[in-house]
Amino acid sequence: MSGVKALAIILGGGKGTRLYPLTKERSKPAVPFGGKYRIIDISVSNCINSDIRQVYLLTQFNSASLHMHISNTYNFDRFSHGFVEILAAEQTLEHSGWYEGTADAVRKNFIHFKTQNPTHYVILSGDQLYRMDIQQFLKNHLDSEAEISIATTRVNRADASGFGIMKADETGRITQFMEKPATDLDISTWEIPSGAYADAPSEKKFLASMGIYIFTAAVMEQALDNALSDFGKEIIPAEIQRRKVQSYVHSGYWEDIGTIRSFFEANIDLTTITPSFNFYDEAAPIYTNQLNLPPSKINQAEIAQSITSEGCVISRAHIRHSVIGVRSVIEEHSELDNVVFMGADYYEKPGEPGPHIGIGKRCRIANAIIDKNARIGDCCHIGVSGKTYPNGEYAAVPGAYVADNIIVIRKNAVIPAGTSI
Template sequence: MNKPLAIVLGGGKGTRLFPLTKERAKPAVPFGGKYRLVDIPISNCINSGLRQVYILTQFNTASLHNHISSTFIFDVFSNGFVEILAAEQTFDNNSWYQGTADAVRKNFYHFRDQSPSHYIILSGDQLYRMDLAEMLNKHIESGAEVTIAATPVSRQNATGLGIISADKKGRAVSFIEKPDPEDDISHMAFDRSLLPENQPKVDLSKEYLASMGMYIFNAKTLEKVLDNNYTDFGKEIIPIAIGERYVNTYIFTGFWEDIGTIKAFYETNLNLVSLTPAFNFYDEKRPIYTHRRHLAATKMNFCTISQSLAAEGSIITNASIVNSVIGIRTLIESGANLDGVYCMGANFYETLEQKKENEEQGIPNIGIGRGTIVRKAIIDLNARIGDGCRLGIDPIERKDGDYGYYWIVDGIIVIPKNGIVPAGTII
């Protein structure tokens, strides 16, 4: 009997997504106005009939714990769970996770209690919609010990990914981690007869197979390949397994995006507001699940809003919003102008008493102040942007760096969680 166990790798410090990971684990970063990054792999598991899911992480887990415990609650008849396993000290281990493989290795004593037949290893910072049950079935049919999810990429994009060479039957025969642009990898181009007929067509420029960082292992195989001191799947475990074991490839041609950097995070969020977004959140058959907040519908008073998303619970007054994502409970005051902005919103509404205290302390209320103009920015939860601010508007040099109450990363202004931008600020 097949009994798969899903493991979502939550990552370490999340330095590539800093400062969004300054006060939270990477899987807990808000995404798409109302979701969290971790909702993506968990929803793919649920939609694929996988009900036993572990999340492995070790930094700033409080926000993630709160989200998971209040969102993914299964009935007692399904034996389902979504459980976080943060790094912990035991009599056998007293160190933090040293890498993706090390994180799995150190939790085998938890996993064995479930008596799994297979382990499905997923990443916590990717956007995709995949039938993992089909991938598991293909893995079992192939007779492989390991299956790697792979997606076709161009030579240009191959530089930042792990590239797999597969034979005409789909068996992985070699692996190169992030080949340099000058490297000749033409011998690794895949046979197009491997492309699945039930998935979207692939552009001819995409000649190589890139690892998606998603794997299926037979349970016994995973314990064997981790019986060592290697710490990383992509750099160490997978290349060794390809050389020693039967490793198959599962080719996926649908939308897939690694959103592990600020630039990718920003661009992927703003793509959601386009007329034909690359990822479709409006799929009733395979939805993306998240926390039920029971908020009122968003109210828009005398606004001009174009090609934008607005999550529930927001109040927007006399504002102009273009090409932006407005998160939950966002308050935008009269005369504000947003263009190319992801505003994550707020965790709560301020009371009249709290707003009075803000005035006495000389700090703005949570939200976007009157007459404030913002371009090309990420505004994290509970941020306070004062009246008359000009963020990303004026023709001034903006170098990447930490500026105290804001950051600039890849040319994108980032206002951190609980950040305060005084009235009249120019960035």
């Protein structure tokens, strides 16, 4: 595609309240995922694998750890002119406030984008799990002579109420937009046209926006020449009325991992025999920071359908359907079932008083997320009682939080020996 220069803009999201407490001390894109990765690695790797090497990441909350991860991971040689650069909210003579929404964040950074002289902007989300050849998306945009293209995924009627729904004709041109239609609303006229996208499952009759867009550069600058703050709720519906907006149907796996429940389930799905998202694709790897850790050491443990990352020490434990992060230490006779254990940022020095970083002896843990550097004392029982817990802080145990009946042990939390939750 001669003469085409695409610039990628990844939206890092707001405060990440739906992923709290994982976002208490870090931004949403910096949340660890899949044992050794961060959520942001998915979107950045999609760009790199699609030969888009100029990437801006827009964020404004708790961005220190994200800055460190990006600077340590994505370093291009000087001849490629590639970069992954974070643009946090900043005060200028023109703008003195925070980002007010996705569109506002892009608008306030045009001064940086325009220096790259792009012909097209690719807008991506920083909290989704998917693989996409963005060059194919861009080709579809060019071939259809669209001014704006929207990546869509096919959903059934029940799921449609959680998305922005697109109405498109047989050519894929989007003619109408509806934000999260009520479950009792008749939207049968919004079904995918007969014969279009013939490979669609019969029950998935609606097109949902993935929050991924391509704009011709001049069009985006014109579309944002106003005070509107959000792409999905304001910019896109307005532009559909006056421009050619095209649907690009993504047929692969796609998951929004913006809530504790979806984050937990997406992690646990990685432990299945054939996970929905495949990290083992040599043609399109997911990149992350290379920590140069030693191999994991397994001392007579029983591990079934689980992921273990580098630098772990696991001794006589029983682990099932769990994701074990880097530098994880799990002591003797502990049992983990459906656990996302993020590991640690450092190794503890010998002789430190306990509880030590990691999981102590004879613990039983299930249906839980354990954030980094947590210290779980001996004989703790977490999530194995079968109880239903109300959402929010678990008052009886400082450092524990409940969301959708998943117990989250906060980063750096200390859980005393013998604790039962």
